[in-house]
């Protein structure tokens with residue numbers, strides 16, 4: 001790969017890549033929302049404004065807690081200071097996440113050529129029909145590098161090895177059978193099992209790509225989506241048994257709360273890269289001499305990033321305290337406090353001292369996976385009329401969502417809410433909380449001489465709470481106590497992140513009533529119950545990370561593949577009480593899909 005060095009004239013903020021420029025103010029109420037900071041050096045001094053200076057100041061990161069912060073742009077209009085991000089990194093991560101959707105078509109396979117991997121139908125004037133091969137398939141000439149190639153559309157490779165075992169293995173994988181027992185029951189060795197997982201993964205992704213392309217093209221028109229977004233952590237055991245350490249990965253998922261369809265579950269791990277090769281290339285490109293967002297490989301954890309990050313982690317664990325019993329408001333405040341203490345407010349994936357660099361593939365800085373995920377969703381939801389995002393309270397998720405959907409937020413087609421749920425309640429406490437909700441609703445009902453539905457009563461109460469909302473935290477977010485309607489979310493606070501003051505209180509109360517993370521959290525719970533390798537949630541306590549869990553995965557690539565496979569199983573193969581799969585409810589399937597149709601699917 002040819003890479004220009006970072007020395008010389010560095011842009012003020014990273015330049016736009018493929019139409020992406022994420023370096024702008026993320027405050028929806030600010031005039032600078034969506035207005036990118038200039039990449040050029042700006043005039044200074046008196047009259048600079050008149051000489052066309054933009055309304056940002058760039059800082060290389062201020063000092064606090066004896067550490068230098070990440071480079072940021074400071075919005076001169078609202079004082080918000082979003083950390084600078086590499087558009088190249090966002091683009092690479094979005095491309096990685098979206099790659100399964102690409103239709104396999106011939107393209108120049110010369111990695112040094114500018115037409116590399118650009119399909120023959122995607123571009124005019126890049127290729128010419130050349131001749132035909134002996135077998136009769138057409139041959140193309142690349143006009144850039146003058147090499148020829150033929151159409152050899154790569155169909156998913158057939159797995160000839162014990163094909164009758166594939167459905168058996170699939171069913172055991174998604175039904176909590178441990179890997180070792182799958183081998184025993186099926187009479188296969190571990191290598192064959194891994195080959196089968198690879199095969200099943202290829203098949204499920206080819207299958208789901210065909211369906212989900214209908215969203216990209218707008219063939220399946222959708223009016224509205226109520227989407228929940230959350231993260232799930234997974235520990236991966238280190239492969240070197242002498243040095244039993246673990247790496248913690250984060251998976252970000254988005255689900256439709258109405259149909260339960262899961263649109264993606266993405267791990268911050270790129271299996272295609274060789275750490276040694278990237279490390280050398282990064283050194284040559286001067287990545288260690290420039291600030292993170294200006295690096296060629298800004299997206300990736302390089303070996304040298306680990307030591308300072310581990311030091312930061314130690315500071316973070318001091319700030320973090322177990323305050324679950326102090327209530328939901330305390331936990332919201334605590335989340336803000338932790339975010340502010342980071343050197344980069346959007347970056348949450350600090351390795352603990354016991355975590356390590358993966359041996360194979362590369363760990364992606366988690367906030368780039370967040371950006372990649374939301375830019376992927378942006379394409380997926382291009383033809384959806386209205387979008388309501390219910391987000392876990394995480395600055396990185398907020399920034400990525402507002403960056404990707406900025407124009408649709410301004411067009412008032414997209415709204416985003418933080419949702420915070422008290423997850424520390426016991427079953428008794430949950431029941432008591434639900435009884436209190438009931439009592440409040442009943443009390444209000446008695447104020448009216450005629451019948452009003454529970455939903456309307458609950459919304460009237462939420463409306464009252466909306467009128468009493470007050471700002472909380474460093475960004476003055478307005479949190480509202482929202483009466484819950486489901487036992488799994490007994491105590492809930494919601495904050496409208498895209499508040500333009502243009503919804504009346506009734507409309508806002510109705511939206512807040514719908515605000516919930518249940519769509520994605522139910523999927524996460526199913527993952528823990530159904531995938532033996534991923535059954536254990538990492539503990540947040542600092543010393544338990546050293547415990548070696550026999551069943552944890554050894555290879556993050558397998559983790560990512562199992563998450564993909566399970567998503568397809570969940571969306572297309574498992575019916576709910578209504579005898580429907582999530583895909584049927586959404587409109588991407590007419591009936592429950594048969595497993596054999598997935599395993600024999602031909603693109």
Ligand SMILES: [Zn+2]
Pocket residue numbers: 025026027030031032033075076077078079080
């Ligand atoms: Zn601003």
Ligand SMILES: [Zn+2]
Pocket residue numbers: 108109110113114115116142143144145146147
């Ligand atoms: Zn070429």
